[in-house]
Amino acid sequence: MKTLWKIACQEDKYPGMWQRWYKNQCVAVGWAAKQGYHLNGKTEGGRGWSVARNALKEMQIGEYVVVALRNHRIGRLGQITRKLIEDDVWNPLVNIPGRLGGEMGRRIEVRWDLTVGPDNQDLVIQLPSSARFTHGELRPTVSRIRSRSLDDLKKEMNNPTNWVSLLGKFRYENALSDYIANYPHHLEDGLLPYPDAKIRERVFTDRTRLDVLLIDKRDNTVVVECKQNAPSCNDIIQLRHYMDLLKDETGKMPRGILVHGGPQKVSNDVVIEARKNPEVELVNYILEVRFRSSN
Numbered sequence: 001m002k003t004l005w006k007i008a009c010q011e012d013k014y015p016g017m018w019q020r021w022y023k024n025q026c027v028a029v030g031w032a033a034k035q036g037y038h039l040n041g042k043t044e045g046g047r048g049w050s051v052a053r054n055a056l057k058e059m060q061i062g063e064y065v066v067v068a069l070r071n072h073r074i075g076r077l078g079q080i081t082r083k084l085i086e087d088d089v090w091n092p093l094v095n096i097p098g099r100l101g102g103e104m105g106r107r108i109e110v111r112w113d114l115t116v117g118p119d120n121q122d123l124v125i126q127l128p129s130s131a132r133f134t135h136g137e138l139r140p141t142v143s144r145i146r147s148r149s150l151d152d153l154k155k156e157m158n159n160p161t162n163w164v165s166l167l168g169k170f171r172y173e174n175a176l177s178d179y180i181a182n183y184p185h186h187l188e189d190g191l192l193p194y195p196d197a198k199i200r201e202r203v204f205t206d207r208t209r210l211d212v213l214l215i216d217k218r219d220n221t222v223v224v225e226c227k228q229n230a231p232s233c234n235d236i237i238q239l240r241h242y243m244d245l246l247k248d249e250t251g252k253m254p255r256g257i258l259v260h261g262g263p264q265k266v267s268n269d270v271v272i273e274a275r276k277n278p279e280v281e282l283v284n285y286i287l288e289v290r291f292r293s294s295n
Contacts, residue, residue: 003063004145004153005055006137007108011069014104018067018075018166020093022121025112027065027078028104029056029141033087035101040087048141055142056085056106064150065110068138072127073164076117077157078110117157126164126229131156161267164229176226176259176285177211187224187259187283190217210242221246221254230262233273236280243278256280261287 007027009018021027029052031037036044039053059065059080067075084091085106092102117125127133131152137143145153156162184191194213203209212224223246225239239256247253256278260266264284274280 002150003060004148004150005059005063005065006068006133006143006145007065008068008138008141009075014094017093017104018069018124019121021067022076022112024093024107025078026093026107026109027067028093028107030103030105032090032092032101032103032105034090038087039085039106051140052142055140055144056083056108058144059083059108065108066145066153068133069124069166072132074125074127074157075166076112076114077154078112080108081111082109084109116154118160118163122166123163124166125157125162127156128162160263160265161230161270163263165261173211173226173228176228176287177224180212180214180224180226180259184212184214187214187257188216191215191222194221204242204245206245208242208245210246213246216255221250221252222257223254224257224259227258227260229260231258231260231266231270231282233270235260236270236273239280240278253278257283259283259285261285 007029009021009027011017031045031049031052033039037049037053038044039057043049043053061080061082063080065078065080067078069075085108090101090105091107092105093107094104095102117123131148133145134147137145137147180187181193184193191214194215210223211226214222214224216222223239223242225235225242227235235258239258243254243256258274258280260282261284266282270282274282
């Protein structure tokens with residue numbers, strides 16, 4: 001079985017780090033020798049560096065590395081081509097003003113497998129619960145993956161329903177809801193804001209609140225729920241809950257539209273769930289931001 005390693009990419013600490021790794025065809029860790037962390041012999045640092053340096057020394061050319069991001073997401077899969085981890089070859093990917101020597105300078109050069117995963121480098125893979133790494137594999141910065149085979153991991157990476165935006169922290173669900181509320185005809189021709197503000201802004205008895213309430217050209221009430229990433233069965237169940245609550249208040253079952261990000265193609269279980277009664281319509285959106293020089 002081919003050996004598979006995981007290296008955590010600290011996007012939360014060093015924004016844009018994954019893009020640096022992708023561009024430079026490498027993964028990297030910190031613990032600079034100038035700060036007392038030595039690859040061999042006596043060293044500063046606790047268990048974190050001890051585990052990492054043992055793993056770095058154990059890695060071999062030709063073995064595979066997967067980039068781990070937060071919230072059970074992964075980036076590309078790379079094959080190790082060269083190890084530049086010795087104390088005297090420090091080559092930092094991050095230079096921070098006032099911090100001597102920079103950060104993330106122990107590099108492992110890789111050849112990204114561009115046949116695995118999404119074509120767009122702004123997309124990453126959200127591992128489903130059935131395919132996630134163990135806590136013991138996730139906790140260290142560098143670890144060997146034994147719970148999943150390379151072939152199993154490739155299968156999950158090639159499944160478009162697992163592809164999500166790298167911008168996992170960029171919360172634009174509220175902005176999307178506001179956009180649909182103000183421009184509902186962009187979602188569907190003839191849609192208008194629900195005419196009764198008291199119902200439209202109503203907090204239900206269970207303290208929940210729906211995202212957007214509209215009315216279509218046939219005077220049907222339309223409940224719209226917005227999700228940033230690919231939809232799940234639970235998202236549909238949540239939307240139906242709002243539909244049921246609104247039916248209790250208005251006496252008529254509304255239409256339900258789930259607007260979602262991620263890939264246009266959704267998983268079969270989500271399609272099956274959406275077709276149940278009352279049916280929920282699935283609509284994919286793409287966020288585009290364009291820049292131009294001011295006049």
